[in-house]
Amino acid sequence: MCLVSxxxxxxxxxxxxxxxxxxxxxxxxxxxxxxxxxxxxxxxAFGNMSRRWYLHLPTQGYIHLFRGTPLLLQILIVHxxxxxxxxxxxxxxxxxxxxxxxxxxxxxxxxxxxGIQSIDKGQTEAALSLGMTRGQAMRHIVLPQxxxxxxxxxxxxxxxxxxxxxxxxxxxxxxxMYWTRSAAAQYSKVWEPYLFAALVYLVxxxxxxxxxxxxxxxx
Amino acid sequence: MAMIVSACGKKEDxxxxxxxxxxxxxxxxxxxxxxxxxxSMDKDKIVGFDVDFLDAVxxxxxxxxxxxxVAWEALLTSVQQGTEFDGGISAMSITDExxxxxxFSPAYFESTNMILIKEGSTIANALDLKDKKVAxxxxxxxxxxxxxxxxKGSKDLKRFESNTLAIMELDNNGVDAVVADIAVVQxxxxxxxxxxxxxxxxxxxxxxxxxxxxFPKGSELRAKLEPAVKKVLESDKYKEIYAKWIxxxxxxxxxxxxx
Numbered sequence: 001m002c003l004v005s006x007x008x009x010x011x012x013x014x015x016x017x018x019x020x021x022x023x024x025x026x027x028x029x030x031x032x033x034x035x036x037x038x039x040x041x042x043x044x045a046f047g048n049m050s051r052r053w054y055l056h057l058p059t060q061g062y063i064h065l066f067r068g069t070p071l072l073l074q075i076l077i078v079h080x081x082x083x084x085x086x087x088x089x090x091x092x093x094x095x096x097x098x099x100x101x102x103x104x105x106x107x108x109x110x111x112x113x114x115g116i117q118s119i120d121k122g123q124t125e126a127a128l129s130l131g132m133t134r135g136q137a138m139r140h141i142v143l144p145q146x147x148x149x150x151x152x153x154x155x156x157x158x159x160x161x162x163x164x165x166x167x168x169x170x171x172x173x174x175x176x177m178y179w180t181r182s183a184a185a186q187y188s189k190v191w192e193p194y195l196f197a198a199l200v201y202l203v204x205x206x207x208x209x210x211x212x213x214x215x216x217x218x219x
Numbered sequence: 220m221a222m223i224v225s226a227c228g229k230k231e232d233x234x235x236x237x238x239x240x241x242x243x244x245x246x247x248x249x250x251x252x253x254x255x256x257x258x259s260m261d262k263d264k265i266v267g268f269d270v271d272f273l274d275a276v277x278x279x280x281x282x283x284x285x286x287x288x289v290a291w292e293a294l295l296t297s298v299q300q301g302t303e304f305d306g307g308i309s310a311m312s313i314t315d316e317x318x319x320x321x322x323f324s325p326a327y328f329e330s331t332n333m334i335l336i337k338e339g340s341t342i343a344n345a346l347d348l349k350d351k352k353v354a355x356x357x358x359x360x361x362x363x364x365x366x367x368x369x370x371k372g373s374k375d376l377k378r379f380e381s382n383t384l385a386i387m388e389l390d391n392n393g394v395d396a397v398v399a400d401i402a403v404v405q406x407x408x409x410x411x412x413x414x415x416x417x418x419x420x421x422x423x424x425x426x427x428x429x430x431x432x433x434f435p436k437g438s439e440l441r442a443k444l445e446p447a448v449k450k451v452l453e454s455d456k457y458k459e460i461y462a463k464w465i466x467x468x469x470x471x472x473x474x475x476x477x478x
Contacts, residue, residue, distance in 0.1 A: 018372050080387055090393030092377075170384070172354075172377035181292065182378055185358035186371065188320045190296050 011192045015183040019193075022176035023200055025093075029175060030162045030204075032097045037104025037161070038154075044105055045112035059109070066106035072167050075099040079171040096168035096175075100161060107157050115150035116142060148219040155212040159205045166201070176200060246284040246440060248273060248432075249304040251291040253381045255406045256464040257310040257430075260288065268402075268464035269308045272327060273432070275456045280447035291381070295358060301435025310400060312360045312428035313477075322441045324448045326429035326477035329470070331420065332361045333404040335389065335397040338415045342396055345424035351375065351395040354385035360428055361398040368424070382407075389416070402465065429477050 012019070047059035066074065079095035087094070119142050127137035166177035176197055183193040250269060252258045258267035265288055277284045289297065291309070298307035299320050312330065313323045336342050342351065349368055355361040357378035369376045377394060379385040385397045386407060397404075404418045432448070434441040451457055452471060461469040 076384075080391055084391035084393070088392060090388055090391045092393075170380055172379060172388075174374055178378070181357060182371070185292065185295075185362060185378070186366070188295060188299065188317070 008187075008189060008192050011183055011187050011189060012196050015179060015193065018179040018182075019176060019196065019200070022174060022179040023204075025173065025175040026162070026165050026177075027204065029093070029096050029100060029165045029168065029173070030158075033100030033104050033161050033165065034158050036097065036101035038108050040101060040105035041108030042112050044109040045116070048109060049113055049116070063106045063109055066103050067110075071099070071103050071164055072170065074103055075167055075171060078102070090171075092168065092171045092173040095171055096165070096173045099168070100165060103164070104157060104161050107160075108154070111150050111153040111157060112146075114153070115146035118149055119146050148216065151212055151216040151219070155209055158208050158212070162204050162208060163201060166197075244283065246277070246282055246305045247303070248284055248286045249289040249294045249298055249307045250286055250309045251294050252288040253291070253383060254310055254400075254403060257400075257402055258308075268328070268460060269310060271460040271464070272451065272457070273308050275451045275454075275460065276432075276444055276447045279450050280444055282443070291356070292358060298433050299435060301438065305434070305438070305440050307433040309433075310402070310430055311433050313431040314360060314363070314428075316363070317433070320436070321433040322436055322438050323431035323433055324441060324444055325452075326431050326474050327448060327452060328430040329473045330400050330402060330428045330430060331422070332364060332398050332425040332428070333401040333418045333420055335386065335399065335404050335407070335416055335418050336395065337389070338417055340395065343419070344421045345398075348396055348398070352377070352393070354379055354388045354394040354397045356380070356382045356385055356399060359399070361400070364425060365398055390414075427473055429474060 044059045044062055047055040048063065050056050050059075075095065078099040079090060079092065083095040083098065084090045116138075123141050123145065124134075124137050127141045128134070132140070165175060168175060169178035169181060172178060180193045180197040184190045187193075250258045250265060252260045252265045252267070254267070256268055258265055258269045260266075265286055270286065273284070273286065286308075287304070289304075289307075294304075294307050294309060297303045310328075310330070311317070311323075313326060317323075334342065334345065334348070342348060345364070345368060348365070352375045353365055353369065354377045355365055357380060362378055365376050366373075377385070377388060379388065382397070382399045382403050385394075385399065388394050389397045401418075401420070408414070408416070408418055432441075432444070452474065457471075458469060461467075
């Protein structure tokens, strides 16, 4: 199959508006997953770092569970087993966001923990000696310093999440990968839609890494 | 797209190296074994109508072969390329569109698409589905038919990787109907008598379809197997296989009338 001469741009033309709609949904799902995942991850990180067993054990368990099972399975279970049972019907977009956020939270929890624990204890001790509470010390002294260190790790996680969002095609959330597969199926041609999709994902992840570099410099 | 470097034009030429030792060549077939009763996994063995039929055909032709379980979309691509597999047998309907991409054996099975709906549903035919939510398996004739009826960009037409997931979606009220091969639907109804679903036919909108074994374009194997397929169709073995997997007597008038 001679690729270069046979490249059928017509397929991309035909599906272009659907690919763009799909890309927009990919971006939306990724942003939602990143934001919700990070917020949840922060909470889980604190629970994990706590010495109280009823906070520490469940959060540890959460991290093991969501890092230790394939995201593909998590998506299917959330879609059919969780969202469908709660809502009484399926909702692919809700399931996609929930699955991506739950999964991401497990990873971001560990990123937060690593960043926070890398800040010298002296910082917290100094803050306490100035009369701050533990909470204030965390919010005003430790976290701001920690976040700058966490940015490369977050960059990894966010980029992975953008790519992982392609898995929700399996529950027919109409994001980019879903339309890519539909185009491939309709035309019985894989190279054209798949390579185009790869290009779009590359643009998205490259933009994300550029954005994070900018944020890192500004901190 | 200058960065694309790919296998331009070179297809593995198995036939030249086997000019003298043809009998020893093991032909490789692919099937997507998620499609009972045509093909499915029974622990680690592939079983089904297609499995037994292929066996009968290859025995008749006196050729060795092996059959691998390959995911549907990957099967469509790899059989087309012809490097990894010499043919695909997977309840594939012969369509004009597909004939542009594959060479097919003579038709060996008559099928049609069926609508699977929940028991209380008011859906009576395919056109009723126009403003409903429908699930299909991606890349099947059901997909093509429903894409025509509902529009290929319709958000209400959900293309799943397998019929299993499509039916789960129906179960969970994500869609109003599933459209799939009659054999698949009937198998599901047989295995799930308590499921509160029913299957309806729509002969007006869903024409008869005929399965064929798919080969890459220009395949020499196709010509080799053509007489074998015809022989098996007329034999008692076919009736045996049909009775075992589908039940009852096959009506081959449609099949034998296909060119």
